[in-house]
Every structure is written in C-alpha cells, then in structure tokens.
Amino acid sequence: MDDFKFFGRRKGRKIRKAKTSLLEQFLPQLEISTQQPISHNLFGVPVKKICLEIGFGGGEHLAGFSLLHPETGFIGAEVFQNGIANLLSLITGIKQNSEIVEKIKLLPDRVDNIRIYSDDVRKLFSQIPDGFVDQVFLLFPDPWPKNRHASRRFVNPDNIAELARIIKKDGTLLIATDHPVYKRWTLRQMHDCPDFIWTARTSNDWRNPPADWVETKYQLKALKEGRRPVFLEYKRI
Numbered sequence: 409m410d411d412f413k414f415f416g417r418r419k420g421r422k423i424r425k426a427k428t429s430l431l432e433q434f435l436p437q438l439e440i441s442t443q444q445p446i447s448h449n450l451f452g453v454p455v456k457k458i459c460l461e462i463g464f465g466g467g468e469h470l471a472g473f474s475l476l477h478p479e480t481g482f483i484g485a486e487v488f489q490n491g492i493a494n495l496l497s498l499i500t501g502i503k504q505n506s507e508i509v510e511k512i513k514l515l516p517d518r519v520d521n522i523r524i525y526s527d528d529v530r531k532l533f534s535q536i537p538d539g540f541v542d543q544v545f546l547l548f549p550d551p552w553p554k555n556r557h558a559s560r561r562f563v564n565p566d567n568i569a570e571l572a573r574i575i576k577k578d579g580t581l582l583i584a585t586d587h588p589v590y591k592r593w594t595l596r597q598m599h600d601c602p603d604f605i606w607t608a609r610t611s612n613d614w615r616n617p618p619a620d621w622v623e624t625k626y627q628l629k630a631l632k633e634g635r636r637p638v639f640l641e642y643k644r645i
C-alpha cells in the first residue's frame with residue numbers, strides 16, 4: 409500500500425561511514441519487512457508486552473526506554489534515515505567516527521527487544537493484529553500548525569481509529585507536544601473518539617512526563633527555547 413503521502417524529510421545531512429555501515433549491515437537484522445507477520449515472536453528475546461513508538465526521531469526515548477523494559481518488545485517506526493542511524497548508534501555504541509567493525513552487536517547491557525520499521529507507520533498498521541499493542545508513544549509529532557496543513561497532522565480520525573484497533577483494552581497512547589495548536593487539536597480529536605479516555609486527573613498529570621521518562625531531542629529543544637511540553641495520556645476503553 410503506497411498511497412500515503414508523506415510530507416517530512418527522509419534524508420538529511422550526509423551520513424558518515426560508520427553510520428552507513430550501521431544502516432547497511434545492522435538495520436536488516438532489526439528491520440520489519442513489508443508483509444512480515446507481526447507477533448510476539450518478532451523479537452530475539454521472549455516479551456510480555458508490546459510498545460510502539462511512532463516517529464522516534466533520533467531514537468533517544470526508544471533506546472532509553474527499551475533498556476529500562478527488557479521484557480517488552482519495542483517496535484519503532486521512523487522514515488528519517490539519519491534518525492534511524494542515530495538509534496542504531498545509541499544501541500550499538502558505534503559513533504560517527506568509530507572504526508568500522510566486522511560484526512556489529514548490541515551493547516552488552518541490552519537485550520534484543522527492538523524492531524524497526526523504516527517507513528511510514530501508516531503502511532505498517534495493516535500488519536498489526538487487533539489489540540496487539542500495550543503502549544503507543546507519539547512524541548512531538550510534526551505540528552503542521554498552519555490551518556491549510558491541518559490534514560497532514562498525524563493525530564487525525566483515520567490514524568486514531570487505527571490506534572484504537574491495535575491498542576488492547578486498558579492499553580495506553582501517550583502524545584507529547586510543545587505546540588499550543590497541536591495541543592488543542594489533539595485534545596479535541598481525542599475527545600471526539602469514544603474509544604479512548606484522557607487519564608489526567610490534575611494538571612500535574614499532563615504538565616509532567618510519566619515516571620520512567622527518557623527525554624527526546626525535540627523535548628530538550630522545546631525546553632531550551634522556553635516552550636513547555638504537555639504529555640497527554642489516553643487509555644483504550
């Protein structure tokens with residue numbers, strides 16, 4: 409299915425040699441291919457829960473959170489090649505200027521609990537069974553703040569319906585944003601969906617990230633530039 413129009417960047421700055429070898433040699437070991445059945449057996453270790461991170465960017469949250477939860481299987485989706493290379497660098501310890509090694513491995517403190525979809529997550533949805541996912545993270549999605557670009561926003565009725573289908577009952581969807589337009593938009597879109605309830609009880613619940621949080625690049629950028637992010641958690645009912 410190739411009929412989704414993607415408006416972001418797929419490639420950025422020139423990727424250095426070490427990162428190229430991560431993409432060429434190591435990514436295929438972790439990559440989810442089109443039509444591959446998605447099940448708990450996807451991972452190199454037994455997993456009890458499944459977490460999906462959409463648009464993981466440089467992979468800071470995915471790398472850090474998956475280290476804290478070795479019994480959870482993580483599916484990360486990202487189209488931006490440099491971001492994927494950065495995630496691979498974080499989980500292998502191979503940096504831009506590292507010597508090229510013949511056999512690339514995960515860092516010794518990690519288990520094999522991450523799989524990567526290196527394309528538009530909307531194409532992956534149809535491969536994911538109903539109620540398969542325990543937790544979804546959508547962190548700092550591109551805000552597309554202009555009205556005329558509203559149809560590009562990831563939070564929209566079609567994607568919310570797919571998320572409602574793949575998230576199991578009592579599973580969660582965490583949407584973080586630092587953009588006031590996207591915050592209002594998300595609150596309204598999610599309010600209109602009867603399959604989710606907003607879990608916040610007090611303002612502290614949406615002003616602060618959950619307990620075992622790992623900061624992302626966009627979160628740090630927002631804080632540095634004086635924008636305070638919000639963390640909107642929804643439960644599938």
Ligand SMILES: C[S@@+](CC[C@H](N)C(=O)[O-])C[C@H]1O[C@@H](n2cnc3c(N)ncnc32)[C@H](O)[C@@H]1O
Pocket residue numbers: 416417462463464465466485486487488491527528529530546547548549550562624625626627
């Ligand atoms: C603003 S960045 C945020 C990155 C990261 N989550 C962070 O907080 O640092 C949004 C990311 O989502 C990715 N993205 C946007 N739409 C996507 C889609 N449909 N499937 C997969 N990735 C997507 C973009 O390539 C981009 O890297």
